[in-house]
Amino acid sequence: MKRVYVNEEWCLGCHLCEYHCAFANSGEKDMARALRNIKINPKIKIEQSGSISFAVSCRHCKEPLCVKGCITGALSKKDGIITIDKNKCISCYTCILCCPYGAISPSDDGAIQKCELCIKNSEGTPQCVKGCPNGAIVFEERGGEI
Amino acid sequence: MKYVIIGNSASAVGAVEAIRKNDKKGEIVIISNEKYHTYSRPLISYLLMGKTDEEKMKYRDNSFYKKNNCELMLNKNVTKIEQDKKQIVLDDGNLISYDKLLVATGSSPFVPPMNGLDKVKNKLTFTTLDDAKALESVLAEDTRVLIIGAGLIGLKCAEGISKKAKITCVDLSPKVLSSILDDESAQIIKSHLEDENIKFYLNKQVKEFTENTALIEGEEPIDFDVLVLAVGVRPNISLVKDAGGKTNRGILIDEKCKTSLPDIYAAGDCCESVDVSTGETKVMALLPNAYMQGECAGMNMSGKDTTFNKAIPMNAIGFFGTHIITAGTYTGDVYFVSDAENYKKLFYSDNKLNGFILIGKKATDKPVAYERAGIYTSLIREKTPLDSLDFSLLCEQPGLMAFSKQVRAEKLGGEV
Numbered sequence: 001m002k003r004v005y006v007n008e009e010w011c012l013g014c015h016l017c018e019y020h021c022a023f024a025n026s027g028e029k030d031m032a033r034a035l036r037n038i039k040i041n042p043k044i045k046i047e048q049s050g051s052i053s054f055a056v057s058c059r060h061c062k063e064p065l066c067v068k069g070c071i072t073g074a075l076s077k078k079d080g081i082i083t084i085d086k087n088k089c090i091s092c093y094t095c096i097l098c099c100p101y102g103a104i105s106p107s108d109d110g111a112i113q114k115c116e117l118c119i120k121n122s123e124g125t126p127q128c129v130k131g132c133p134n135g136a137i138v139f140e141e142r143g144g145e146i
Numbered sequence: 147m148k149y150v151i152i153g154n155s156a157s158a159v160g161a162v163e164a165i166r167k168n169d170k171k172g173e174i175v176i177i178s179n180e181k182y183h184t185y186s187r188p189l190i191s192y193l194l195m196g197k198t199d200e201e202k203m204k205y206r207d208n209s210f211y212k213k214n215n216c217e218l219m220l221n222k223n224v225t226k227i228e229q230d231k232k233q234i235v236l237d238d239g240n241l242i243s244y245d246k247l248l249v250a251t252g253s254s255p256f257v258p259p260m261n262g263l264d265k266v267k268n269k270l271t272f273t274t275l276d277d278a279k280a281l282e283s284v285l286a287e288d289t290r291v292l293i294i295g296a297g298l299i300g301l302k303c304a305e306g307i308s309k310k311a312k313i314t315c316v317d318l319s320p321k322v323l324s325s326i327l328d329d330e331s332a333q334i335i336k337s338h339l340e341d342e343n344i345k346f347y348l349n350k351q352v353k354e355f356t357e358n359t360a361l362i363e364g365e366e367p368i369d370f371d372v373l374v375l376a377v378g379v380r381p382n383i384s385l386v387k388d389a390g391g392k393t394n395r396g397i398l399i400d401e402k403c404k405t406s407l408p409d410i411y412a413a414g415d416c417c418e419s420v421d422v423s424t425g426e427t428k429v430m431a432l433l434p435n436a437y438m439q440g441e442c443a444g445m446n447m448s449g450k451d452t453t454f455n456k457a458i459p460m461n462a463i464g465f466f467g468t469h470i471i472t473a474g475t476y477t478g479d480v481y482f483v484s485d486a487e488n489y490k491k492l493f494y495s496d497n498k499l500n501g502f503i504l505i506g507k508k509a510t511d512k513p514v515a516y517e518r519a520g521i522y523t524s525l526i527r528e529k530t531p532l533d534s535l536d537f538s539l540l541c542e543q544p545g546l547m548a549f550s551k552q553v554r555a556e557k558l559g560g561e562v
Contacts, residue, residue, distance in 0.1 A: 007559060068434060090189065092188070096471065097523055
């Protein structure tokens with residue numbers, strides 16, 4: 001199962017992954033237009049302190065505490081990818097309480113949001129990976145079961 | 147192999163999903179005393195608010211039973227477990243045999259004896275979909291609703307009907323949400339709820355009811371049209387207790403979610419389990435724990451040795467746009483920051499995080515107290531030694547930055 005992996009040694013702290021994430025999920029065709037005058041709320045987020053930086057997004061865990069804890073059944077895992085049914089979510093934030101990586105956040109549309117590996121947007125593959133200029137974020141197979 | 151599950155909520159679903167990982171063929175029978183497809187009980191207040199509907203409330207989609215090849219028996223009560231014969235008795239007299247039995251009977255509202263309660267016509271409890279429908283049916287414009295109990299159930303009910311009803315809430319406790327908040331945070335939430343026109347009588351008790359009035363010592367009589375009894379719930383333990391299984395307040399289970407009776411497992415709100423944050427055995431009636439216990443039981447029932455020993459009290463709950471996220475126990479040293487929008491209290495001792503209370507309004511430009519709360523939860527659950535990380539950084543802002551480089555590499559570069 002391919003997943004997004006992050007290597008902090010290569011992260012420049014440029015935040016481009018955040019912009020590519022926000023753009024990919026905006027539904028717009030033009031990046032500048034999509035991101036103009038807005039405060040982005042990406043699903044991948046950079047942590048930064050001194051010279052260290054790295055991106056954090058959903059790990060699509062083997063034993064996903066968010067899915068097991070979801071009180072509505074809005075979070076589910078299929079084919080190794082954890083997705084959110086925004087129609088069912090009532091924003092109780094139990095998933096935010098449960099996720100050990102801090103990878104789930106409130107969205108601007110009332111439900112929660114999390115990385116869905118871009119399977120629901122028109123791109124189809126993780127745009128944070130594609131947009132990372134230094135190969136700090138990769139999308140690859142590192143063995144193991146789903 | 148024949149699996150029988152008494153109950154049709156989170157634990158039952160967890161068990162079914164686990165059993166089907168190991169055993170695609172075994173027979174699964176689910177018995178429910180309700181008439182509904184599995185639904186999320188905590189959503190009944192959202193149903194009254196109009197934030198969800200009966201279709202969206204379904205805890206799993208319509209194909210769940212078919213996909214998992216389960217026989218669903220609705221509207222049936224189990225009256226007895228005959229463990230020597232490995233069968234259960236239904237209220238219609240039918241017998242159902244089992245090889246492995248899961249008791250996931252949940253809990254029932256507890257109504258303490260109160261003077262004159264029998265004179266009140268419009269009274270109900272608030273834990274099931276039928277309760278919610280019954281409440282909705284008696285609400286009209288400006289119906290006066292008196293809620294006994296300012297805990298999670300009572301206050302969620304209050305929020306659910308606040309647009310339609312005039313609400314008064316009475317509780318014996320001096321604070322709201324006494325099971326999850328400390329005094330200071332309870333005061334904040336109480337004020338917030340008062341701003342939404344919910345009136346409180348705390349540290350008070352109803353001395354007597356008449357049909358439409360509640361008498362409280364030292365207060366004017368409270369007139370009401372509808373009475374909601376939300377004092378608390380009690381685990382449904384009688385089936386296991388009567389069959390000779392060990393029980394206390396809840397059914398006693400081990401780390402495999404097994405009861406003291408052979409081939410009988412139990413999970414969810416009907417059980418007691420060990421709170422990792424204190425080591426105490428207690429009832430932790432929470433949906434995530436219910437699912438995970440059901441799942442653990444299902445794994446063991448279908449032959450895969452599995453342990454669940456990570457239960458802690460934890461809650462995420464919102465009222466009128468303010469979110470409360472709490473976990474663990476509130477003992478030890480305290481890290482505390484608050485401002486007009488945010489409240490954050492962490493409790494720690496002996497090199498461990500014991501618990502936290504985080505309250506925040508909807509996300510603004512500033513970081514909100516509850517953001518990434520699960521990082522704190524994991525420290526409690528895993529009993530992470532605080533000297534293995536940068537705790538002062540973590541207090542300010544939960545993040546993976548506080549962990550060692552090696553741990554970060556495992557979390558972000560490894561399969562988890």
